[in-house]
Amino acid sequence: MRSNIVWPALALSLCLHPSASPAQSARPTISLDEYMNATAITAARLSPDGSAAVIATEAPNWKANVFQHDLWLWTASAGLRPLTHSGSEQSPQWSPDGKWVAFVSDRALPGQPATDDGAPASDADKADRLWLISVSGGEALPLYTEKLSVHAFAWSADGAALYFSATRPLTPEQKETQKNQWKDVIRYREQNRGDLLLKLPVEPALARATRVPLPLHPETGKAVASPELLPPGAQTLASSSLSITQIAPSPDRQQLAFVTGPVHERVENPSDFEIFFVPANGGEARQVTHNHGIESHLVWSHDARWLHFQVGPAAGFIEGPYKDVQGRLYRMDPATGKIQRLGADFKGSFDKFTLLPDGRELATGLTGMETQVYLVEDDHAKKLPGLAGSYTGLASARASSAILFLHSTINDPTQVYLASDPLHPDRLTALTAFNPIFAQRAQPEWQPYTWKSDDGRAIEGVLIFPPGKKSARHLRMLTLIHGGPDDADGNRFGADWYDWATFAADNGWLVFRPNYRGSSGYGDDFMLEIAPHLVSKPGRDILTGVDALVKDGYADPNHLAIGGYSYGGYMTNWLITQTTRFKSAVTGAGAVEHAANWGNDDLTFDDAWFLGGRPWEDPGLYQSEAALFQFNKVKTPTHLVQGGADVRVSYLEGVTMERALQSLGIPHTFLVFPGEGHGLPVNPWHGYIKVREELKWLDKYDGK
Numbered sequence: 160m161r162s163n164i165v166w167p168a169l170a171l172s173l174c175l176h177p178s179a180s181p182a183q184s185a186r187p188t189i190s191l192d193e194y195m196n197a198t199a200i201t202a203a204r205l206s207p208d209g210s211a212a213v214i215a216t217e218a219p220n221w222k223a224n225v226f227q228h229d230l231w232l233w234t235a236s237a238g239l240r241p242l243t244h245s246g247s248e249q250s251p252q253w254s255p256d257g258k259w260v261a262f263v264s265d266r267a268l269p270g271q272p273a274t275d276d277g278a279p280a281s282d283a284d285k286a287d288r289l290w291l292i293s294v295s296g297g298e299a300l301p302l303y304t305e306k307l308s309v310h311a312f313a314w315s316a317d318g319a320a321l322y323f324s325a326t327r328p329l330t331p332e333q334k335e336t337q338k339n340q341w342k343d344v345i346r347y348r349e350q351n352r353g354d355l356l357l358k359l360p361v362e363p364a365l366a367r368a369t370r371v372p373l374p375l376h377p378e379t380g381k382a383v384a385s386p387e388l389l390p391p392g393a394q395t396l397a398s399s400s401l402s403i404t405q406i407a408p409s410p411d412r413q414q415l416a417f418v419t420g421p422v423h424e425r426v427e428n429p430s431d432f433e434i435f436f437v438p439a440n441g442g443e444a445r446q447v448t449h450n451h452g453i454e455s456h457l458v459w460s461h462d463a464r465w466l467h468f469q470v471g472p473a474a475g476f477i478e479g480p481y482k483d484v485q486g487r488l489y490r491m492d493p494a495t496g497k498i499q500r501l502g503a504d505f506k507g508s509f510d511k512f513t514l515l516p517d518g519r520e521l522a523t524g525l526t527g528m529e530t531q532v533y534l535v536e537d538d539h540a541k542k543l544p545g546l547a548g549s550y551t552g553l554a555s556a557r558a559s560s561a562i563l564f565l566h567s568t569i570n571d572p573t574q575v576y577l578a579s580d581p582l583h584p585d586r587l588t589a590l591t592a593f594n595p596i597f598a599q600r601a602q603p604e605w606q607p608y609t610w611k612s613d614d615g616r617a618i619e620g621v622l623i624f625p626p627g628k629k630s631a632r633h634l635r636m637l638t639l640i641h642g643g644p645d646d647a648d649g650n651r652f653g654a655d656w657y658d659w660a661t662f663a664a665d666n667g668w669l670v671f672r673p674n675y676r677g678s679s680g681y682g683d684d685f686m687l688e689i690a691p692h693l694v695s696k697p698g699r700d701i702l703t704g705v706d707a708l709v710k711d712g713y714a715d716p717n718h719l720a721i722g723g724y725s726y727g728g729y730m731t732n733w734l735i736t737q738t739t740r741f742k743s744a745v746t747g748a749g750a751v752e753h754a755a756n757w758g759n760d761d762l763t764f765d766d767a768w769f770l771g772g773r774p775w776e777d778p779g780l781y782q783s784e785a786a787l788f789q790f791n792k793v794k795t796p797t798h799l800v801q802g803g804a805d806v807r808v809s810y811l812e813g814v815t816m817e818r819a820l821q822s823l824g825i826p827h828t829f830l831v832f833p834g835e836g837h838g839l840p841v842n843p844w845h846g847y848i849k850v851r852e853e854l855k856w857l858d859k860y861d862g863k
Contacts, residue, residue: 197572216231304390486509508680637671639671640672676700
């Protein structure tokens with residue numbers, strides 16, 4: 160069900176925000192069905208000559224109980240049209256000649272039994288393979304039929320091959336030995352296998368895809384994946400004991416850079432995340448970084464003189480001992496391994512960057528309420544002219560100065576825009592027009608709000624008012640706390656189960672979104688002040704903000720509620736032990752203690768830094784900063800949600816909190832979403848039900 164998607168025949172010119180539409184009072188508020196049906200843009204890539212763009216989206220498929228992932232093609236002559244239709248395509252990349260788009264999909268192979276939504280009929284047949292589709296038309300083709308799931312991929316500079324990484328496959332003998340010796344026993348670390356870095360020539364792979372049928376299962380007679388370990392013609396360039404998470408071939412075709420990560424996907428040691436070089440023809444991989452940061456987004460300069468990358472936000476520190484700071488940009492001389500920090504005079508948090516054909520670097524950077532575009536040259540970052548709101552997702556072209564942006568505001572859904580002059584991101588042409596329903600509904604108004612915490616530190620947040628009530632006083636107020644903690648709320652669009660502030664405003668709540676200490680966009684010092692008092696210090700920031708809003712007459716002290724998810728859930732769980740002023744609370748995926756959470760969390764190294772060490776190194780701090788040990792003070796009716804398969808914050812943290820509330824006789828409910836991880840990525844109905852029930856809970860205890 161995707162009724163909010165439109166396919167514009169022509170691009171829309173945009174130099175300023177659209178003029179005001181009819182009065183808010185003349186338009187209805189948005190419904191939950193409309194709000195949760197929003198289409199999200201997950202990627203946008205510009206063709207090498209800048210004449211076309213491929214756009215990846217995610218939208219709920221309510222009938223199939225899944226999220227649908229599609230690719231769209233934009234051209235100046237034809238506008239936007241669907242490129243794929245199976246609903247499972249992600250991570251598009253253009254071929255260097257602009258004729259093909261490579262992508263990752265777990266769709267069924269041609270001739271393989273499939274479900275109605277195009278997935279393999281058997282889970283045993285699923286694999287995230289590499290596929291190609293011609294932009295001139297035709298069906299997508301798999302580059303191989305072997306059961307290899309892609310972790311990362313990249314085109315060669317000449318387009319003749321694709322490089323990709325995948326878990327080292329087991330031979331039939333190894334599989335049989337494992338089955339006989341271990342049965343269904345999980346060897347928690349020992350059975351982990353690292354990755355192979357493979358090179359696959361494109362032309363012969365395409366030829367095979369058009370003529371070679373799948374083998375048939377000897378018993379069922381149905382088509383199955385190839386039993387071979389590696390695709391025909393694939394060359395192994397390197398082997399790693401770790402996972403390979405990004406690949407960047409050098410433009411001079413001499414070498415490849417790649418980034419590693421842990422096979423088990425748990426951030427236990429920053430040394431698992433490093434940059435390596437390997438010769439283009441294969442050989443011994445050479446590690447070139449040794450630090451406490453998580454490097455990402457490798458981009459070569461066009462002359463192969465530099466390898467650019469970024470760290471963060473909140474992904475460690477490459478310039479000394481581990482700490483979580485804002486996003487930073489770097490470049491490396493591949494000959495010497497020497498690293499230079501770029502844009503060091505920028506006091507905010509860099510998000511993403513891209514390189515123009517002439518070598519100049521553009522980056523998006525968050526300061527306060529907005530993310531804008533900056534020209535980065537050596538130590539300096541110059542803000543470029545831009546529209547109010549938030550820019551993300553920069554993408555440049557190899558042979559064109561044009562550049563793609565994503566842009567949004569609190570009330571304007573994220574769209575893809577093209578700038579013909581990269582130094583003028585204020586002069587944009589819209590390529591997409593997803594989610595038009597939001598412009599047809601009454602929209603909330605907003606403003607920044609600043610107050611002083613108990614130690615005099617200035618804190619900023621966002622106030623989102625019900626439509627037409629910006630001048631109203633003594634409103635019922637929901638304090639909705641962002642996750643992270645390194646995230647920050649501001650002038651950007653959100654419409655999903657996690658970011659539902661505008662929907663709460665549409666339902667009569669003044670929504671307060673505090674950017675407490677630990678948030679990005681306010682300087683490294685502000686971000687670092689959260690440690691080691693992980694919840695108590697930002698908790699005081701939030702409570703002093705609530706007090707200030709009551710004192711200033713915005714909020715009615717008799718109608719206060721609080722909520723959040725992930726770190727926002729941590730904070731909600733803590734704050735209901737510190738005050739009884741909130742009439743209700745809605746919390747999700749938030750820990751109530753830190754010792755078991757350190758052991759279960761997939762970001763364990765980060766947790767230990769926040770709290771000054773591992774649990775036995777400062778047990779007093781682990782206890783004093785935990786909500787569980789102060790639950791005797793809780794009086795607030797609380798609604799909990801948790802993903803049943805969450806490894807970021809264990810489902811058992813929710814179970815522990817529910818038991819505490821039950822034993823205290825505090826009104827509560829606990830919803831568990833089966834099979835869901837931390838981001839509820841599996842079934843859109845889970846997010847829908849989450850928001851529906853949270854609003855019901857808030858209204859139930861509001862005391863109107």
